[in-house]
Amino acid sequence: MLEVCLVGNPNCGKTSLFNALTGTYQKVGNWNGVTTEVKKAFLKNDKSILVVDLPGIYSFNAISQDEKIVVEYLKSNKPSVIINVVDPLNLKRSFALTSELCKLNVPIIIAVNFYDEIVKNNLKFHGEKIEEIFGCRHVLVSAKKKVNIGQLLKIIKTSKTPDKSAELFNINSQENLKIFLDKKSVEILKINVTRGELFTQKADRILLNKYFGIPIFVLVIFINYYLSFVLSKGLIDKIDLYFNNFCNNTATNMLKVGLKPWIVSLVVDSVMKGFATVLSFVPQILLLFLFMTIIEESGYASRISFLLDRFFRAFGLGGKSVIPLVLSCGCTVTGLTATRTIDGVYERRRTAILSPFLPCGAKTIVFAWFSNVFFNGNPLITTSMYFMGILFVAFFGKLLTLFERKSYNYNYFLVELPTLRMPSVSNVMKVLYEKFKDFIYKTGTIIFGVSVVLWMLTNFGVKGYSTNIENSFLYNIGNIIKYIFVPLGFGNWQSSVAIISGIFAKEAVIETFELIAGGNVNVLFSNVFSVYSFMCFILLSPPCLTAILTMKKELKSKKWFVFSIVFQFVVGYVVALIINLIGKLFCLQINLIISILVAIIIIIVGIISIKYTFVNKCLNCSLCSKGDKPCRKNLERNTTL
Amino acid sequence: MLLSQLKLNYQATIININCQEALKNRLKDIGVEIGTSxxxxxxxxxxxxLEFCCNGIYFAIRKSDCDKIEVK
Known part of the structure; x- marks a missing residue:
């Protein structure tokens, strides 16, 4: 078996080429560091060749985590062939890596990507010079437009290690190499300003404007959320109606055929109705991801991090945290994996802990359902959740820094602003298709499992099968848990059960309500504030089981993992409590004093426990940067300070 | 002169980079070294x-890091 590795600078189109070669779909975007993991797949029509996609690197001095993966991978698995993907508009920089790769003694093919842009700008590309310099073959390809992919495939098998008589190998010093590559890259392609660059400069004058930049960003996010609700609302209602009729028809038909009522109840009430509710949100999810993909693929994502760096720095995060946070608004899991591009350990950790605070697609569905039920489908409610999320990220980002030593907090920030590109339609469609598939898959597995379990728990009790819900296990379980949520304003067994099932996947929350309250949830919440407090609890608690597991993987420390999960639940609890208290202040109920007492106790206990767990230990010293366990030496130093 | 004191749309040549090693390597990776304009x-x-342009690459670094880069 032949192993072919794609290596190149960040954002030069390795993953696009990977997708074109293998026919699979991996996430692409127009910013540095989209790929953070090693991805493998076989060639589309030749299963003897394995293609490996790697994160982008500039050189072999790896700094961030995703870069270290590449260097380690290349060192431990010697690939059969390396395809060095090169960006022709940044030849000088690409060649610095190429010259390092040529010394690995592995067959290399140089794939010059973005061929379509060379043609579009009428540039003359002297490709033959590449072979003189590096002694290996080159192909001009365009991964986006799928040009010359066949030619690349042909030469994979015949590729050779770089010819030692090539010009590169006659240069001995680092200094000379630099001058040499500078000279040669200009000879190969003389670039004037390309059309894309001119457009970028003009667009940036508006997008990154000192005064209008941030308002434009807020507007973009607002439009994104607002539209995805407004546009999908009509569709959602129609789908819902259709499914409801369908369910009722099936139920009557099944009863006619002579099936037992409990089977009908299992199939229709638990499985079908639950699916219907979740599936009716497909248009909304797809619209949301459409906007997210456009932001990512156009190159606006890294511009957001430029705009908001100063703002986020005030809250213990930085510009680099912005992209993972923006991605978290689509799916927390992708957001968490994107934190690997952050260079600083502490900033990365903080971003990972805080990213679940932003509403992911699944949470958005819950909010949309709630706003449909309680607020006449007002899109402002769901949009407000997004801004609440930002607010809490900022607030708790600052809070987390207070427990770290200042001197170690400093991280540098460097972001490249790539040329703006038109997102390719085929790629956007692919993303949407993948999201659709994921969504259906998730509904078919986790949501299905949860709904069957819930159905069993609602219909069985200590006395066996019973249609009276008060005899069921679920009723009894919920009644025990509900006391935790009494101060939050939704101390009833239905909402408690919904929150528990929401730990597996947030879509399960609405399914639970549909199943056990029959969609009649108005009675469960005493006022608007308790609804909002429930929504805030959902917003701030971990989104799903997958996210919790990813969190564990990304934090790489048991202590921080446990801390982050507990932290998210506690924050959710306290915020929900506060909102409920505000509501109570308006209604002046008797429970007020009890709730205030609980709030005060929780806050005090929280602060004391955080202080005890973290402050006395050294977290940030360079001496024990590998783990979180404090070394004795620093403990002593800290106590003396 | 420090890089942070550079005026808008003015060009200068880097004569010294004193920032932390990690950033220095990063800058070198994207082609920003002593001698580049x-x-x-x-x-x-x-x-x-601040956003800079260097050899056709657009990138941004913080002001505090620009304070550690000298230009002429």
């Missing part, structure tokens, strides 16, 4: 970070 393209809201 660099141009201030724009400043972000709140005047920080």
């Amino acid at each position: 660099i141009k201030l393209v724009r400043t972000a809201p709140f005047n920080d970070p």
Whole structure:
């Protein structure tokens, strides 16, 4: 078996080429560091060749985590062939890596990507010079437009290690190499300003404007959320109606055929109705991801991090945290994996802990359902959740820094602003298709499992099968848990059960309500504030089981993992409590004093426990940067300070 | 002169880079070294970070890091 590795600078189109070669779909975007993991797949029509996609690197001095993966991978698995993907508009920089790769003694093919842009700008590309310099073959390809992919495939098998008589190998010093590559890259392609660059400069004058930049960003996010609700609302209602009729028809038909009522109840009430509710949100999810993909693929994502760096720095995060946070608004899991591009350990950790605070697609569905039920489908409610999320990220980002030593907090920030590109339609469609598939898959597995379990728990009790819900296990379980949520304003067994099932996947929350309250949830919440407090609890608690597991993987420390999960639940609890208290202040109920007492106790206990767990230990010293366990030496130093 | 004192749309040549090793390597990766010419393209809201153009690459770094880079 032949192993072919794609290596190149960040954002030069390795993953696009990977997708074109293998026919699979991996996430692409127009910013540095989209790929953070090693991805493998076989060639589309030749299963003897394995293609490996790697994160982008500039050189072999790896700094961030995703870069270290590449260097380690290349060192431990010697690939059969390396395809060095090169960006022709940044030849000088690409060649610095190429010259390092040529010394690995592995067959290399140089794939010059973005061929379509060379043609579009009428540039003359002297490709033959590449072979003189590096002694290996080159192909001009365009991964986006799928040009010359066949030619690349042909030469994979015949590729050779770089010819030692090539010009590169006659240069001995680092200094000379630099001058040499500078000279040669200009000879190969003389670039004037390309059309894309001119457009970028003009667009940036508006997008990154000192005064209008941030308002434009807020507007973009607002439009994104607002539209995805407004546009999908009509569709959602129609789908819902259709499914409801369908369910009722099936139920009557099944009863006619002579099936037992409990089977009908299992199939229709638990499985079908639950699916219907979740599936009716497909248009909304797809619209949301459409906007997210456009932001990512156009190159606006890294511009957001430029705009908001100063703002986020005030809250213990930085510009680099912005992209993972923006991605978290689509799916927390992708957001968490994107934190690997952050260079600083502490900033990365903080971003990972805080990213679940932003509403992911699944949470958005819950909010949309709630706003449909309680607020006449007002899109402002769901949009407000997004801004609440930002607010809490900022607030708790600052809070987390207070427990770290200042001197170690400093991280540098460097972001490249790539040329703006038109997102390719085929790629956007692919993303949407993948999201659709994921969504259906998730509904078919986790949501299905949860709904069957819930159905069993609602219909069985200590006395066996019973249609009276008060005899069921679920009723009894919920009644025990509900006391935790009494101060939050939704101390009833239905909402408690919904929150528990929401730990597996947030879509399960609405399914639970549909199943056990029959969609009649108005009675469960005493006022608007308790609804909002429930929504805030959902917003701030971990989104799903997958996210919790990813969190564990990304934090790489048991202590921080446990801390982050507990932290998210506690924050959710306290915020929900506060909102409920505000509501109570308006209604002046008797429970007020009890709730205030609980709030005060929780806050005090929280602060004391955080202080005890973290402050006395050294977290940030360079001496024990590998783990979180404090070394004795620093403990002593800290106590003396 | 420090890089942070560069005026908008002015060009200068880097003569010294004193920032931390990690950033220095990063800058070198994207082709910013002693001797390269660099141009201030724009400043972000709140005047920080600053966007520069160097060899056709647009990138942004913070003002505090620009203080550690000398230009001429």
